[in-house]
Amino acid sequence: MKPSTAKPRRRAARAAAPKPYHHGDLRRVLIDAALQLVGEGGAEAVSVREAARRAGV
Known part of the structure; x- marks a missing residue:
């Protein structure tokens, strides 16, 4: 099997x-x-939902 050269996907960083x-x-x-x-x-x-999470609600 050949090693994969594709880069893994990065998740968006959350504050x-x-x-x-x-x-x-x-x-x-x-x-x-x-x-x-x-x-x-x-x-x-x-x-x-995300705005409320960031606001701490």
Whole structure:
């Protein structure tokens, strides 16, 4: 069998989860997280689930 020369696929790096959200301006925190996602991967990278995870919700 011949050794594979194809490079393994890399998973997209996820940002470390911030401290859990604790009272404040949830709307603003979610918008900031969504804008960060857009900056990293375009509009198709945005999901409510990922924005909430990053916001610590």
